[in-house]
Amino acid sequence: MNILAIQLTEKEKVQLYAKVNPLKKQIEVVKSLKNPKVIVSIPVKESTFRIFNFDFDDERKIKKAVETALKVEFPNYNEIEWAAYYKENLQIFCVITKKELIYSLKEEHNNIYSIDSDVFSLIRLLLYNGEENAKLVHFYESYAVYLEVKQNFPQKVQSISLEDAEDILKKDNNILVSGFIPENIENPVLNNPSKDPKLNIAFGNALKPIYRIGVDFLHKETFLNLKNIVSISILILTFFIFINIGLFVKAYTLKQEIKKVKNKEKIVYMKYFGGTAVDPVAQAKGKVATLKESFTKKEDAAYILNFIGKQKLKVPKIEIIYINISSESVVIRGFADSIQTIDRFRRALNTKFSNVKIEESVKDANGKIRFRINIKL
Numbered sequence: 546m547n548i549l550a551i552q553l554t555e556k557e558k559v560q561l562y563a564k565v566n567p568l569k570k571q572i573e574v575v576k577s578l579k580n581p582k583v584i585v586s587i588p589v590k591e592s593t594f595r596i597f598n599f600d601f602d603d604e605r606k607i608k609k610a611v612e613t614a615l616k617v618e619f620p621n622y623n624e625i626e627w628a629a630y631y632k633e634n635l636q637i638f639c640v641i642t643k644k645e646l647i648y649s650l651k652e653e654h655n656n657i658y659s660i661d662s663d664v665f666s667l668i669r670l671l672l673y674n675g676e677e678n679a680k681l682v683h684f685y686e687s688y689a690v691y692l693e694v695k696q697n698f699p700q701k702v703q704s705i706s707l708e709d710a711e712d713i714l715k716k717d718n719n720i721l722v723s724g725f726i727p728e729n730i731e732n733p734v735l736n737n738p739s740k741d742p743k744l745n746i747a748f749g750n751a752l753k754p755i756y757r758i759g760v761d762f763l764h765k766e767t768f769l770n771l772k773n774i775v776s777i778s779i780l781i782l783t784f785f786i787f788i789n790i791g792l793f794v795k796a797y798t799l800k801q802e803i804k805k806v807k808n809k810e811k812i813v814y815m816k817y818f819g820g821t822a823v824d825p826v827a828q829a830k831g832k833v834a835t836l837k838e839s840f841t842k843k844e845d846a847a848y849i850l851n852f853i854g855k856q857k858l859k860v861p862k863i864e865i866i867y868i869n870i871s872s873e874s875v876v877i878r879g880f881a882d883s884i885q886t887i888d889r890f891r892r893a894l895n896t897k898f899s900n901v902k903i904e905e906s907v908k909d910a911n912g913k914i915r916f917r918i919n920i921k922l
Contacts, residue, residue, distance in 0.1 A: 549581035550750035551654075552666075553588050555686045561747035567754045574739060574748070582658035584750040585650055586666045587642050587762075589683075589690040594664070594702050597637040598869035599846060606846070607631075611639060613847040614868070617854025628760035630665070632698050640664070640760050647762050657763070664692065664699050665759030666749030667723065670735060672697055672756050673749075680717070681735060682710050683745070684724035697758055846870045853877065856893040862886045875920040880913045887916045894920060 546567065552559040562581060564573045597614070599607055611629060616622045619641075626644045629637050640662045651657055663683075671679050671694060681692045689710035693701035705713070707727070714720055714732050723735040723745045737748035753759060810826060849870060857863055863886060867878040875898075881887045884906055894901045900921035907915045 546754050547578040547581040548658075548751050548754065549578065549583045550747045551583060551585040552744065552747035552750065553585065553591075555588075555590075559744060559747050561744060561751055563748075563751040565751060565754045570755050572751060572755065574751075580656065583654040583656050584659045584661065584753055585654070585657065586661040586663045586746060586750050587640070587646065588663050588685065589702065589704050590685065590688060591646060592640055592642040592662060594699075595639040595641065596700075596867050597639065598871075599635050599637070600871045601846070602635055607635075607637065610845075610847040610850055610870075611637065614850040614854060615639075615641065617851055618857070618865070626762055628662075628762045628764065630698075630758070630760050636698060638699055638760075642762070651763075659753060659759075660762035661750065661753060661759045663690075663746050663749075664702055666746045666752075667692060667735075668694055668697055668699065668749075669752040669756045669758055670723075670737060670745055670749040671721075672758065673737075673752055674735060676721075676735075679721055680719070681721045681723060682714060682732075684710065684722065684726050686725055689724075849875060852897055853894070856890065856896075859893055860886060860890045863890050872922070874922055877918040877920070878916070880909075880915055882913065884914060887914060887918075891918060894918070898922070 546565045548563045548565050550561045550563060552561070562575050562578045564575060564578070565571070595614070597607075597611060599610060601607070608629075611627075615625070615627060619625055624644055625641055626647045627639055627641045629639045631637055647660060650660055667681060667683055671677070671681070677694070677697050679694050681694070683690050683692065684707065687707070689705050689707055691701070691703045691705055691710070691713060692699060711727065711730070714722065714730055718732055720732055721735045722730055722732045723742050725743055726734065734742055735745060736742050737745055739748070850868065853865075853868065853875075857865060862882045863879060864881070865877060865879040867876075869876040881890070887903060887906055891901050891903055898920045902919050903916060904919050905915070905917035909915055
């Protein structure tokens with residue numbers, strides 16, 4: 546696969562050509578290529594981020610809940626574009642940028658293949674260097690970004706000044722550095738094969754066909770990786786095994802096996818559900834459906850997000866950075882200018898929920914109050 550990886554800097558566009566073999570996880574940087582597929586990423590300064598946690602895995606419900614939250618938070622929703630990265634434990638990392646930026650990139654590059662985020666370019670480069678968990682400061686030309694990654698998932702992304710970045714690095718010599726690194730920094734460097742950390746994001750973009758980690762503002766899935774091919778191969782192999790069994794095993798043996806399976810089904814059903822098992826599979830499905838219905842929340846998460854967003858608009862000095870909704874509670878984290886503002890927000894939430902508590906309120910170095918609110922459902 547021929548790739549043109551583009552890194553957007555504040556002064557110019559950095560281009561990197563690479564030949565990528567997703568199956569063998571090999572990459573070779575070259576001087577030029579004919580008709581390459583373009584992969585570009587959005588700089589941190591041109592985007593904002595949100596992390597959501599849900600206790601349901603229905604893709605349509607998740608999309609609806611995220612969309613509802615963003616519509617409430619962003620009055621200019623029609624002018625933004627968002628893309629989400631999903632993790633197995635139902636953590637969702639959402640990247641938000643201006644729609645006009647996406648349009649301009651699509652118009653400029655006819656053969657554009659993916660529009661990602663600088664955050665995931667750096668995460669892919671970390672993974673390439675064997676780092677699944679890391680703290681990183683990436684320097685742009687006029688600002689920096691502080692990134693915390695756990696199991697290849699961005700737990701914290703914070704845009705900071707160059708001065709604040711240097712202060713953070715002085716306190717922790719183990720934090721990795723990347724990008725336009727100042728000369729006085731002595732922390733370990735996250736690098737790429739060119740040994741020029743200024744090209745880290747471009748190289749991280751070129752790695753996308755190998756490591757399927759990231760978002761795509763084109764909203765398409767086109768990369769073929771080894772994991773998918775192995776899964777398909779296993780399915781095909783399993784299919785042929787069953788065909789061979791059907792061709793060579795005698796009908797009598799099959800009947801006996803089916804009888805044993807049905808007996809085991811009855812034993813398992815009576816062990817966990819009790820009673821008499823006539824059609825254990827159908828009966829078990831009915832039981833599970835009943836249990837699911839009994840545990841279903843009385844109110845959709847999207848409506849809860851909608852209410853929280855409306856209350857936030859009434860308290861404009863509140864900044865929400867994290868929302869976690871479960872069947873038992875809602876956890877909200879963010880920043881405010883004062884304790885009074887947080888209490889005002891709590892009272893606003895109290896108009897719908899009876900049990901709302903401020904569990905944490907701590908003043909940070911910038912003078913803002915970091916808070917955590919818990920709502921019992």
